Amino acid sequence: MAEYKIILFDLDGTLSDPKEGITKSVQFALAKMDIVESSLDRLETFIGPPLHVSFAEYYGFDEKESKRAIDFYRERFKEKGMYENVLYPNISLLLASLKESGFVLVVATSKPTVFAEQIIKYFEFEEYFQLIVGSNLDGTRSSKTEIIQYILDIYTDFKRTDFVMLGDRKHDIIGAKNTGIDSIGVTYGYGSLGEIRDARPTYMVTSVGQLKDLLLGSRV
The missing domain is CATH 3.40.50.1000 (HAD superfamily/HAD-like)
Structure with a gap:
């Protein structure tokens, strides 16, 4: 080696x-975008890649929608998600x-x-x-x-x-x-x-x- x-x-x-903090923050962002996602396990794919890539790949968000979703995500993540x-x-x-x-x-x-x-x-x-x-x-x-x-x-x-x-x-x-x-x-x-x-x-x-x-x- x-x-x-x-x-x-x-x-x-x-x-x-970071599963709990990331998936719950994504779930929060999706709810703000009028998308209900009850399974946190399904949101594990957001762990790792840049958020704008995942929102586009898994939910078809365009650039403007991804930016809104990321803003919502960070709203929760800054308050509690990063510590979960x-x-x-x-x-x-x-x-x-x-x-x-x-x-x-x-x-x-x-x-x-x-x-x-x-x-x-x-x-x-x-x-x-x-x-x-x-x-x-x-x-x-x-x-x-x-x-x-x-x-x-x-x-x-x-x-x-x-x-x-x-x-x-x-x-x-x-x-x-x-x-x-x-x-x-x-x-x-x-x-x-x-x-x-x-x-x-x-x-x-x-x-x-x-x-x-x-x-x-x-x-x-």
């Missing part, structure tokens, strides 16, 4: 399980071990940076992450390719082979490929095994423990 120096972490579905969120087991231990071993840790999420920063602060993870990069509130820089490239443009003293992107959806893996870095697909999040496998990550793990062994094994 390559000896990486900078690890990019997706947030939703990789560091934490739980860490996956052993994530804190993983981050502490990686930092102690000398890795630079960065959050790379499609969630707006301002929300990602508040969530990292809520989990008291500020000490682990050197940088938190997400999308802009106006919807720009929302694809994983753009987000990863933005990070690469900051760490110009490093080679592409020094970076690896971790995530639970195909967008994380595709973004890594588009920017020329390696990726690790995690299957404990919200991307199906088939989705992760079809995207062809450099590595694939099924648990936080396996992820820790893979990353720290390169330092042994």
